[in-house]
Amino acid sequence: MRRVRRAEGYSTAAWLALILVPLAAMTLCVCLGSVSLSVHDTFETIGCLIRGKPAPEGIAAGIIPIRLPRVLRVTLVGAALSLCGAAMQGLLRNPLADGSTMGVSAGASLGAVISLAFGIAIPGLPLAGTMGMAMLFAFGSLMLILSLAYLLDRSLDTHSIILIGVIFSMFASSLMSLVISFSGDRIHSITFWTMGSLASGGYTEVLVLLGALILPGGVLLRLAPELNSFAVGEENAQGLGVPVRRVKLTVLICVSVLIGVCVSIGGTIAFVGLVTPHIARMIVGPNHRRLLPASLSFGAVFLLLTDLLARTVLNPRELNLGVVTSLVGAVLFVIIFYRTGRGARR
Amino acid sequence: MLTAEHITVRFGAHTAVDDVSFTLEEGHWLMLVGPNGAGKSTLLRALAQACPYAGRFTADGRDVKRMKPSERARALGFLAQQHTQQYAYTVAEIVRLGRYAHRKGFLAPADPDEEKHVARALALTGLGPMARTSVLTLSGGEQQRAFLAQVFAQDPRVLVLDEPVNHLDLQYQQRIFGLVKLWLKRPGRAVLSVVHDLSLARRYGTDILLLDGGRKAAGGPMADFVDGDTLRDVYGLDVEAWMRRLLQPWQPAP
Structure with missing residues (x-):
């Protein structure tokens, strides 16, 4: 068994790097910003916060309680979206698959807005209503998009899925506008949500994100061999003895839960799930035993650095995080799109 | 049979x-x-x-329809006509997938004979020297041989x-x-x-x-x-x- 791990998995050093690099990026992001802190002050203050002692006086005491949860949220959302992208790209054999390109994020947003507009909430759990609806709609959109693509052509061609995803995104956004315009006095809470970003919120969101990353995220990580077989070919997977339907359903449910949670907390952050798995694949190869952990790590680092850029480049003004990821992602999307197009014609 | x-x-x-x-x-x-x-x-x-x-x-003697997917894979191994590939898996990784149905254990499923079967399948098909080559760079004939090696490793x-x-x-x-x-x-x-x-x-x-x-x-x-x-x-x-x-x-x- 040790030999199996060595054949396809990571060495201890590589695992350590995958954990340490995001930690370093997190430290950097807590320290840097409109007001920069020293690493020493930062750790001292965080140490006091964890032990429940009053923090030493100074700027750090005022800034860290705001910056730390933000950095944690960004880390977890980046990791989660990236993991989803990697899993979907493997399952569908489609290097362009991502929550945003396939319309899943748009569907999740629609669900969240509907829950806000019609006041669907679970008493005692303030986030649960929006989140549950976002997950449900994410799953519904995935099913709808995949069945439409399947009707169009049974091989689930790369381009037809993306085309349908884009059309579905537009459809969902217009439905969202429609719901908002009929939402009456609830419009404020909706507007607040749609403008919301990872910049606001507390530790509750962090805990929810962490839970989502451990449970459905853990399931996805365990499905690495199955995802490998799908990435090679679904028919081949069936011949190898993979329970094809069950695996597919499990992956789609996990992805929907993760995207639902991320969207309901941070809104749509486009292309993260497209960019980072792609970079990870170039470095560690397509094998999901290596690709999935690398995507988690790279996704966290990518979104942390993007967030840092968004809040420092026009200091003191802040850019929207989604704007920056879209700028990077759109360019990369075109590059991958042309590459796969050439490959298909060969 | x-x-x-x-x-x-x-x-x-x-x-x-x-x-x-x-x-x-x-x-x-x-x-x-x-x-x-x-x-x-x-x-x-x-x-x-x-x-x-x-x-x-x-x-x-057993109905194929009623077999579990892994049982079926140990009884029957399929080789398709053609395999268009999207990702740069290595030949060894493709062959290793053949052992999927032989993994045992719930928490960390593994196959104790994996290395043996993979090495044997690679040797039999003459793909040993190409084990680390990406399948995207193979010719049609080599690719078919890689998938034949996979089904050999599956040992149906x-x-x-x-x-x-x-x-x-x-x-x-x-x-x-x-x-x-x-x-x-x-x-x-x-x-x-x-x-x-x-x-x-x-x-x-x-x-x-x-x-x-x-x-x-x-x-x-x-x-x-x-x-x-x-x-x-x-x-x-x-x-x-x-x-x-x-x-x-x-x-x-x-």
Whole structure:
């Protein structure tokens, strides 16, 4: 068994790097910003916060309680979206698959807005209503998009899925506008949500994100061999003895839960799930035993650095995080799109 | 080892396979032949449980439909015609996937014999030196060999091939068929394959099943197969005369 791990998995050093690099990026992001802190002050203050002692006086005491949860949220959302992208790209054999390109994020947003507009909430759990609806709609959109693509052509061609995803995104956004315009006095809470970003919120969101990353995220990580077989070919997977339907359903449910949670907390952050798995694949190869952990790590680092850029480049003004990821992602999307197009014609 | 009883596959009003039965014994290689649209590949798809069918397949006495996916994979190994690849998996990774159905354990499923089988399959197909090569850079023949190695690593009792050499050059055709023949030498194994080329079918097969319009037109041991009339009916051509004419230019001058 040790030999199996060595054949396809990571060495201890590589695992350590995958954990340490995001930690370093997190430290950097807590320290840097409109007001920069020293690493020493930062750790001292965080140490006091964890032990429940009053923090030493100074700027750090005022800034860290705001910056730390933000950095944690960004880390977890980046990791989660990236993991989803990697899993979907493997399952569908489609290097362009991502929550945003396939319309899943748009569907999740629609669900969240509907829950806000019609006041669907679970008493005692303030986030649960929006989140549950976002997950449900994410799953519904995935099913709808995949069945439409399947009707169009049974091989689930790369381009037809993306085309349908884009059309579905537009459809969902217009439905969202429609719901908002009929939402009456609830419009404020909706507007607040749609403008919301990872910049606001507390530790509750962090805990929810962490839970989502451990449970459905853990399931996805365990499905690495199955995802490998799908990435090679679904028919081949069936011949190898993979329970094809069950695996597919499990992956789609996990992805929907993760995207639902991320969207309901941070809104749509486009292309993260497209960019980072792609970079990870170039470095560690397509094998999901290596690709999935690398995507988690790279996704966290990518979104942390993007967030840092968004809040420092026009200091003191802040850019929207989604704007920056879209700028990077759109360019990369075109590059991958042309590459796969050439490959298909060969 | 493998039997098909009254298999019928319908797509709407069209009957693709019509009441076909056959038996495949240990050590035998059954060639499924017939013109385009005869239902050969559909019959294999039904065996792979990739399309609904009426009738029953049994492998070692057990209904294939009722087997768990992993059990089925240990009984039957499939090799498709073609494998278009999207990602740069290495040959070794492709072959290793073949051991999926042999993994045991719930928390960390693993297969103790994985390395042995992967190494053996790579060696048998001569792919050892290419183990770390990306499948995207392989030629069609090499790719087919990599997937043959995968199904060898899977170590099924019956190998099922769907026109495995359809668009391969002659040297690859010979190589793939030679490898399968070698694989068949071990006890407890059998091969079922769809083949277009009747000469290849006669050269390597021990048994034959001729399909026509979804129905069984003839079948039995290969040695009794020389029935010019049936072939003429099925293909609308005097197959024997045509084969001899094709061979004529290769005869050494007297």
